Amino acid sequence: xxxxxxxxxxxxxxxxxxxxxxxxxxxxxxxxxxxxxxxxxxxxxxxxxxxxxxxxxxxxxxxxxxxxxxxxxxxxxxxxxxxxxxxxxxxxxxxxxxxxxxxxxxxxxxxxxxxxxxxxxxxxxxxxxxxxxxxxxxxxxxxxxxxxxxxxxxxxxxxxxxxxxxxxxxxxxxxxxxxxxxxxxxxxxxxxxxxxxxxxxxxxxxxxxxxxxxxxxxxxxxxxxxxxxxxx
Numbered sequence: 001x002x003x004x005x006x007x008x009x010x011x012x013x014x015x016x017x018x019x020x021x022x023x024x025x026x027x028x029x030x031x032x033x034x035x036x037x038x039x040x041x042x043x044x045x046x047x048x049x050x051x052x053x054x055x056x057x058x059x060x061x062x063x064x065x066x067x068x069x070x071x072x073x074x075x076x077x078x079x080x081x082x083x084x085x086x087x088x089x090x091x092x093x094x095x096x097x098x099x100x101x102x103x104x105x106x107x108x109x110x111x112x113x114x115x116x117x118x119x120x121x122x123x124x125x126x127x128x129x130x131x132x133x134x135x136x137x138x139x140x141x142x143x144x145x146x147x148x149x150x151x152x153x154x155x156x157x158x159x160x161x162x163x164x165x166x167x168x169x170x171x172x173x174x175x176x177x178x179x180x181x182x183x184x185x186x187x188x189x190x191x192x193x194x195x196x197x198x199x200x201x202x203x204x205x206x207x208x209x210x211x212x213x214x215x216x217x218x219x220x221x222x223x224x225x226x227x228x229x230x231x232x
Contacts, residue, residue: 029201033058033065035209039230042217046076048226054211066092070231076224080107084120096127107227116140116227118156132162134169140229150178154190154232165199172207172232186213192232 037054050072058065068090074082084103090096103120117139124132138156145151155173160166176190188211196203211230 029203031058031203031205032060033205033207034061035207035211037209037211039211039213041213041215043074044217044221045223048074048222052211058205064093066090074105074226079224081105082107082227084118095129098125099123105227105229107225109225112144114140114142114144114225114228116142116229118227118229130163132160134158134160138229138232140227142228148180150180150228152176152178152190152228154192156232167197167199169197171195174207174232176209178228184215186215187211188213188230190232 034057035054036057037052039050039052041048041050043049052070052072053067054070055067056065057063068088070086070088072084072086074084077083082105084105086101086103088097088099088101090099099122101120101122103118105119106117108115118137120136122134122136124134126132136156136158138154141153143151153173153175157168157172158170160169172192172194174190174192174194176188178189179187181187188209190209192205192207192209194205194207196205209230209232
């Protein structure tokens with residue numbers, strides 16, 4: 001336990017210190033951001049539900065990018081497939097946004113490895129401005145190191161289109177680690193390196209993500225192995 005806590009501190013401190021030393025002379029347009037989330041999960045049988053409150057900071061952790069509340073439902077439609085409708089309410093400094101979406105998850109499980117491919121379509125309804133559309137694909141390769149630790153690698157993109165612009169908006173890749181305290185509590189820590197297209201320039205970012213998941217349903221309530229993934 002002590003060794004794991006030391007690893008957690010390293011994974012948190014390294015992005016906040018070493019990576020923060022990046023400046024415009026080494027990586028043009030580099031920004032340090034951070035995602036902080038709390039998620040509640042529950043379900044039974046072929047259904048799994050979750051609700052998350054997440055805050056995202058940018059500009060070297062000095063400015064609010066957005067915070068949102070998201071509700072997600074997963075339904076097992078076949079052995080290797082889940083259908084995933086979701087709904088997100090986002091508060092940004094300049095506008096509010098409602099985002100319904102629908103996705104399909106393909107998963108392949110072995111005793112130690114889980115491969116997950118998430119494909120999703122979403123519509124963005126802002127309180128002012130144009131309605132936007134987006135398609136995302138994210139791949140997760142998860143390795144169950146032992147009963148308490150899951151190692152993961154994530155890579156994906158978001159393609160967006162609206163009346164004013166269309167193109168790849170985000171491309172991100174990074175490693176992660178999850179620590180399972182018990183059947184109800186799980187801590188995700190990841191670090192993404194990505195590029196963002198602001199419609200004029202490609203901007204680089206380093207993004208640590210810290211997420212606490214509280215599962216209020218016992219493991220034996222699910223009749224299948226849920227896909228392990230999260231919004232990146």
